[in-house]
Amino acid sequence: MSKVLVFSEVVDGKLSHASKEIIKFSAENFTAENTIAAVFGANSAEAAQEASKNGASKVFLIDNPAFETFRSDLFLAELVKIIESEKPDLILANNSIDGEALMGMAAAKTKANIATDCVSFNKDSMEVGRSVYSNKLLVSCKLEAGRKSFISFRPNNIKANSNPESSGEIVNVDPATDSKIIVADVQKSASKEIPLTEASIIVSGGRAMANAENFSILRDFAGKINAAVGASRAAVDSGYAPHSMQVGQTGKVVSPNLYIACGISGAIQHFAGMGSSKVIVAINKDPEAPIFKKADYGIVADLFEIVPALTAKVDALVKA
Numbered sequence: 001m002s003k004v005l006v007f008s009e010v011v012d013g014k015l016s017h018a019s020k021e022i023i024k025f026s027a028e029n030f031t032a033e034n035t036i037a038a039v040f041g042a043n044s045a046e047a048a049q050e051a052s053k054n055g056a057s058k059v060f061l062i063d064n065p066a067f068e069t070f071r072s073d074l075f076l077a078e079l080v081k082i083i084e085s086e087k088p089d090l091i092l093a094n095n096s097i098d099g100e101a102l103m104g105m106a107a108a109k110t111k112a113n114i115a116t117d118c119v120s121f122n123k124d125s126m127e128v129g130r131s132v133y134s135n136k137l138l139v140s141c142k143l144e145a146g147r148k149s150f151i152s153f154r155p156n157n158i159k160a161n162s163n164p165e166s167s168g169e170i171v172n173v174d175p176a177t178d179s180k181i182i183v184a185d186v187q188k189s190a191s192k193e194i195p196l197t198e199a200s201i202i203v204s205g206g207r208a209m210a211n212a213e214n215f216s217i218l219r220d221f222a223g224k225i226n227a228a229v230g231a232s233r234a235a236v237d238s239g240y241a242p243h244s245m246q247v248g249q250t251g252k253v254v255s256p257n258l259y260i261a262c263g264i265s266g267a268i269q270h271f272a273g274m275g276s277s278k279v280i281v282a283i284n285k286d287p288e289a290p291i292f293k294k295a296d297y298g299i300v301a302d303l304f305e306i307v308p309a310l311t312a313k314v315d316a317l318v319k320a
């Protein structure tokens with residue numbers, strides 16, 4: 001049975017949803033005993049507890065201000081130390097920007113196999129599924145047996161079927177903090193909205209939103225259904241939304257359970273970022289819009305009428 005190390009990310013002091021799912025998946029498939037986790041961050045003690053409760057038998061915790069933001073040299077050095085001492089066969093992580101970068105560097109450093117942005121994993125055949133060419137092809141890659149392998153997963157694609165109960169040991173690590181990387185400034189989003197890559201529902205707006213203020217229509221709706229708000233590049237380039245909200249080839253790659261595209265035409269570059277969503281709903285007033293070819297459900301309507309109507313309907317259902 002393989003020993004698994006899950007590199008786990010901390011979001012606002014909590015274990016990220018994606019990391020929690022990967023730990024649970026590992027405990028279910030490789031047993032909690034064989035699952036260990038690395039939790040690096042500042043004020044990350046609660047996240048380590050969560051990792052321990054969700055299936056990790058041992059959690060290596062770095063709770064240090066130097067680890068508040070991702071500094072590749074520090075993170076890499078500490079992760080490699082854990083890999084060298086614990087000798088896991090598999091190292092799993094969320095395919096966030098930081099997760100993907102760290103997996104690549106650590107795999108190179110430890111001369112291991114690596115597969116990034118995977119959407120499936122068969123532990124018996126050691127095959128991973130990777131969605132490529134804007135989700136037009138699903139490639140199956142077989143990881144070389146008998147060699148350490150790093151795999152990063154696109155969020156919301158790896159899920160456990162059960163809720164493993166565990167109470168693992170927490171090992172406090174005293175890290176080296178001398179970094180070559182100087183963090184000059186960190187600009188955090190002022191909003192308390194759910195991060196796009198953590199959301200299981202996303203409501204996105206396109207050029208049709210017409211201005212930044214109109215995004216409040218989407219935010220009101222998203223607030224009612226516990227969703228994050230995204231945007232197309234046309235909306236971002238027009239200044240209606242920040243780049244942090246952009247979904248697509250040059251934005252974030254998301255894979256929520258439900259993606260609601262409002263006034264988005266469905267360009268291939270947008271699809272590259274959301275095409276692996278479980279259910280896609282399109283709201284567009286042009287019945288010929290390409291998005292309808294890819295959507296599971298389509299509403300041919302003016303978003304300025306339909307979205308507030310949906311918000312009111314959900315509101316009424318909640319209050320009923």
Ligand SMILES: Cc1cc2nc3c(=O)[nH]c(=O)nc-3n(C[C@H](O)[C@H](O)[C@H](O)COP(=O)(O)OP(=O)(O)OC[C@H]3O[C@@H](n4cnc5c(N)ncnc54)[C@H](O)[C@@H]3O)c2cc1C
Binds near residue numbers: 251283285286301
């Ligand atoms: C290299 C490269 C990278 C790119 N990366 C990205 C990326 O990361 N993400 C991305 O999104 N795009 C990306 N693009 C741009 C992409 O090609 C499209 O231009 C962009 O996605 C279009 O955005 P849109 O659908 O919002 O706008 P449009 O294509 O203009 O579509 C607007 C849609 O809104 C509908 N509409 C208008 N009014 C209403 C209304 N009142 N109610 C309902 N519907 C309405 C229209 O019918 C239309 O279908 C990239 C392009 C290139 C070349």
